[in-house]
Amino acid sequence: MSDVLKIVDLHVSIGDKEILRGVNLSMTEGETHALMGPNGSGKSTLGLAIMGHPNYNCTQGEILLNGENILELEPNERARAGIFMAFQRPVAIPGVKMADFLRHATTNVRNPERKEGEDLIPMREFRKEIKANMEQLQMDSEFARRYVNDGFSGGEMKRAEILQLAMLQPKFAILDETDSGLDADAVRLASQSINEIGHNKMGLLIITHHDKLLEHNPPNFTHVILGGRIVETGGKELAEELHAHGYDRIRKQYPEAAKVNDESEAEAEAVV
Amino acid sequence: MSTELTESQELKSTEINKYDFKTETTAVFKARKGIDAEIVNQISDIKNEPDWMRKFRLEALEIFESKPMPKWGGDIDLDFQDIFYYLKPTTDQGKSWDDVPEEIKDTFEKLGIPEAERKYLAGVKAQFESEVIYGSLKKDLSDQGVIFTDTDTAVREHPELLREYFGKVIPSADNKFAALNSAVWSGGSFIYVPPGVSIEFPLQAYFRINEENMGQFERTLIIVDEGAQVHYVEGCTAPMYTSESLHSAVVEVVVKKNARCRYTTIQNWANNIYNLVTKRAFAYQDGTMEWVDGNLGSKLTMKYPAVYMMEPGARGEILSIAFSSKGQHQDAGAKLVHCAPDTTGTIISKSISKNGGRSSYRGLAKVEKGAVNSKCSVVCDALILDDASRSDTYPYIEINEQDVSMGHEASVSRIGEEQLFYLMSRGLSEAEASTMIVNGFIEPLVKELPMEYAVEMNRLIQLQMEGSVG
Numbered sequence: 132m133s134d135v136l137k138i139v140d141l142h143v144s145i146g147d148k149e150i151l152r153g154v155n156l157s158m159t160e161g162e163t164h165a166l167m168g169p170n171g172s173g174k175s176t177l178g179l180a181i182m183g184h185p186n187y188n189c190t191q192g193e194i195l196l197n198g199e200n201i202l203e204l205e206p207n208e209r210a211r212a213g214i215f216m217a218f219q220r221p222v223a224i225p226g227v228k229m230a231d232f233l234r235h236a237t238t239n240v241r242n243p244e245r246k247e248g249e250d251l252i253p254m255r256e257f258r259k260e261i262k263a264n265m266e267q268l269q270m271d272s273e274f275a276r277r278y279v280n281d282g283f284s285g286g287e288m289k290r291a292e293i294l295q296l297a298m299l300q301p302k303f304a305i306l307d308e309t310d311s312g313l314d315a316d317a318v319r320l321a322s323q324s325i326n327e328i329g330h331n332k333m334g335l336l337i338i339t340h341h342d343k344l345l346e347h348n349p350p351n352f353t354h355v356i357l358g359g360r361i362v363e364t365g366g367k368e369l370a371e372e373l374h375a376h377g378y379d380r381i382r383k384q385y386p387e388a389a390k391v392n393d394e395s396e397a398e399a400e401a402v403v
Numbered sequence: 404m405s406t407e408l409t410e411s412q413e414l415k416s417t418e419i420n421k422y423d424f425k426t427e428t429t430a431v432f433k434a435r436k437g438i439d440a441e442i443v444n445q446i447s448d449i450k451n452e453p454d455w456m457r458k459f460r461l462e463a464l465e466i467f468e469s470k471p472m473p474k475w476g477g478d479i480d481l482d483f484q485d486i487f488y489y490l491k492p493t494t495d496q497g498k499s500w501d502d503v504p505e506e507i508k509d510t511f512e513k514l515g516i517p518e519a520e521r522k523y524l525a526g527v528k529a530q531f532e533s534e535v536i537y538g539s540l541k542k543d544l545s546d547q548g549v550i551f552t553d554t555d556t557a558v559r560e561h562p563e564l565l566r567e568y569f570g571k572v573i574p575s576a577d578n579k580f581a582a583l584n585s586a587v588w589s590g591g592s593f594i595y596v597p598p599g600v601s602i603e604f605p606l607q608a609y610f611r612i613n614e615e616n617m618g619q620f621e622r623t624l625i626i627v628d629e630g631a632q633v634h635y636v637e638g639c640t641a642p643m644y645t646s647e648s649l650h651s652a653v654v655e656v657v658v659k660k661n662a663r664c665r666y667t668t669i670q671n672w673a674n675n676i677y678n679l680v681t682k683r684a685f686a687y688q689d690g691t692m693e694w695v696d697g698n699l700g701s702k703l704t705m706k707y708p709a710v711y712m713m714e715p716g717a718r719g720e721i722l723s724i725a726f727s728s729k730g731q732h733q734d735a736g737a738k739l740v741h742c743a744p745d746t747t748g749t750i751i752s753k754s755i756s757k758n759g760g761r762s763s764y765r766g767l768a769k770v771e772k773g774a775v776n777s778k779c780s781v782v783c784d785a786l787i788l789d790d791a792s793r794s795d796t797y798p799y800i801e802i803n804e805q806d807v808s809m810g811h812e813a814s815v816s817r818i819g820e821e822q823l824f825y826l827m828s829r830g831l832s833e834a835e836a837s838t839m840i841v842n843g844f845i846e847p848l849v850k851e852l853p854m855e856y857a858v859e860m861n862r863l864i865q866l867q868m869e870g871s872v873g
């Protein structure tokens with residue numbers, strides 16, 4: 132039976148500000164979903180809430196993995212259950228080598244029952260695998276020895292996220308603007324790699340403002356989020372429409388949501 | 404091979420109590436508790452010392468008694484009369500581990516010393532309570548005139564050499580604890596490296612306190628002659644008791660022209676040890692002194708390794724890591740004194756506090772008049788793991804010359820929520836993730852250590868991290 136990730140009436144707050152106001156979404160393994168929406172509409176928030184970020188409080192609703200609510204699980208338990216997110220802005224961890232980090236990560240995700248201190252996957256096996264993946268992503272072998280996201284260029288950072296996706300082989304992956312900050316060649320490489328790693332295999336939730344990534348990974352569904360709610364769902368032609376014409380039609384058609392979105396944007400700017 | 408990846412070190416849970424075990428031994432001689440002239444004389448008698456050393460001790464005792472307790476640093480709640488100052492564990496020092504009494508040999512086996520010796524050391528000294536019970540030095544080194552012995556033996560066998568430097572870098576009157584050590588010192592290492600001799604592998608000393616209420620007062624003197632090089636490593640542990648023990652060492656280092664000395668400490672004292680240590684080096688023309696100081700454990704550590712750059716071109720480098728957990732206070736730091744032109748000093752200090760632990764960085768950077776064109780840089784970073792823990796910085800800077808460059812940076816950070824989340828989102832448990840972040844934080848220092856010690860350091864950090872979780 133295929134794995135299913137289902138989000139039901141999800142409300143998420145940061146502090147006392149409600150960002151997501153009842154999101155519904157259902158994904159089956161092997162499907163690709165595009166999640167689109169203007170800046171500040173709540174795309175990253177949805178991803179981070181699914182991954183279990185401690186600052187994102189789910190005040191209502193459920194996230195179900197094969198029918199089981201995962202809201203009470205820690206991020207590491209969610210990862211071990213097969214959920215992955217490539218972050219829009221990955222954080223640097225000085226002094227921690229990519230290889231060391233990834234070996235722990237890979238071991239844990241592959242042996243979800245592993246306790247701290249138990250054996251890691253054999254060095255040889257790990258090395259072979261990471262090397263192959265790095266070659267495919269055209270990454271220098273030195274890269275494994277660098278510190279996690281520390282001083283990475285925008286492109287390197289995104290590539291490192293894809294490398295993790297390749298190593299961890301999740302059931303569901305949220306890719307949050309994994310194509311941004313890349314030059315044209317790098318976007319093509321990233322798009323092709325994601326296709327090889329996960330398209331038609333994993334459940335992919337692709338958040339993007341560009342068209343290349345979706346051209347290589349045509350979505351079965353496109354969801355438009357505005358003001359913390361999914362206002363419209365369509366096929367891949369909806370993504371094409373938004374790429375070509377922007378969000379004017381959506382804003383006009385859903386004035387309530389547009390208002391919420393604008394207000395929260397203005398608020399965010401005031402804070403800055 | 405450029406694709407080579409680093410092997411991470413994982414700690415098995417069975418190793419957690421690796422250092423906390425007590426050995427049943429029968430001492431050859433144990434002085435009564437307390438300190439006075441009678442005890443000092445008794446120590447001198449047993450060691451059959453020359454008069455000058457007896458006088459040196461008795462004078463130091465007077466200084467100790469006359470000096471007040473330091474008013475800064477940590478809280479010292481010690482009854483000096485409730486401590487054993489001298490315990491001789493065995494009659495003779497072993498030249499082979501087979502000569503060492505079985506129980507004591509077992510102790511060091513458990514601590515992995517003989518194994519390390521076989522694998523990568525040029526020489527070893529093992530001190531149990533007050534005396535060095537085992538010593539070795541590779542033959543090619545002794546053939547080249549290298550001396551690596553315990554300090555008591557040096558008093559007998561190398562009297563002129565020892566007397567020329569003993570107590571000269573750190574006079575008894577330097578501070579109360581230096582005076583105490585000078586009065587009751589026993590054991591420690593004496594090293595002399597002749598001109599031009601470069602020792603490739605480290606010389607290591609291991610200090611073990613076993614008894615409750617014991618005081619350990621080793622005295623180390625290292626002389627690196629012109630153009631010579633040595634790396635000395637010390638490790639220290641003790642089992643856990645309910646009442647306090649005291650470790651108060653004095654370490655003097657003389658680095659002559661063009662010579663180089665690196666002194667690495669990896670201490671992991673039990674939580675009831677007061678660790679009050681004075682360490683100082685004089686570096687002469689173009690000589691380099693490096694202190695690498697890893698402070699884990701103890702109830703209170705007060706330790707500020709110092710480099711006095713005495714002649715032009717001398718360099719001093721101090722790298723220190725302090726880790727304090729529940730009930731612990733690490734008051735650690737460093738001291739650089741530029742006494743001559745064109746001298747260069749660096750301090751890099753990293754501290755980690757967790758579970759209510761307290762770390763303080765206390766450092767002095769001083770440029771004397773005339774030390775023109777000297778450069779001094781101080782960087783101290785503190786990482787605090789939770790709200791119950793604390794970190795303070797006390798930097799003292801004293802510049803008495805115009806033409807110098809002085810840099811000072813300090814940062815305090817909390818373990819990043821975003822960093823934890825990132826690692827956890829990749830399947831690492833919270834404990835695993837924090838350990839990784841902490842190890843990353845000290846990585847710039849750890850990578851300076853030879854492989855074996857880097858591994859040891861990471862293990863110890865992991866032990867400390869696990870201490871809180873379990």
Ligand SMILES: Nc1ncnc2c1ncn2[C@@H]1O[C@H](COP(=O)(O)OP(=O)(O)OP(=O)(O)O)[C@@H](O)[C@H]1O
Binds near residue numbers: 168171173395
């Ligand atoms: N940590 C935070 N603290 C306060 N407000 C936040 C935080 N994170 C997000 N927000 C707010 O939540 C709203 C949604 O942000 P989110 O990052 O989910 O938008 P997005 O759709 O991913 O936008 P973009 O396309 O710009 O990446 C915004 O108004 C933002 O300011």
Ligand SMILES: [Mg+2]
Binds near residue numbers: 174175176219307
């Ligand atoms: Mg976003």
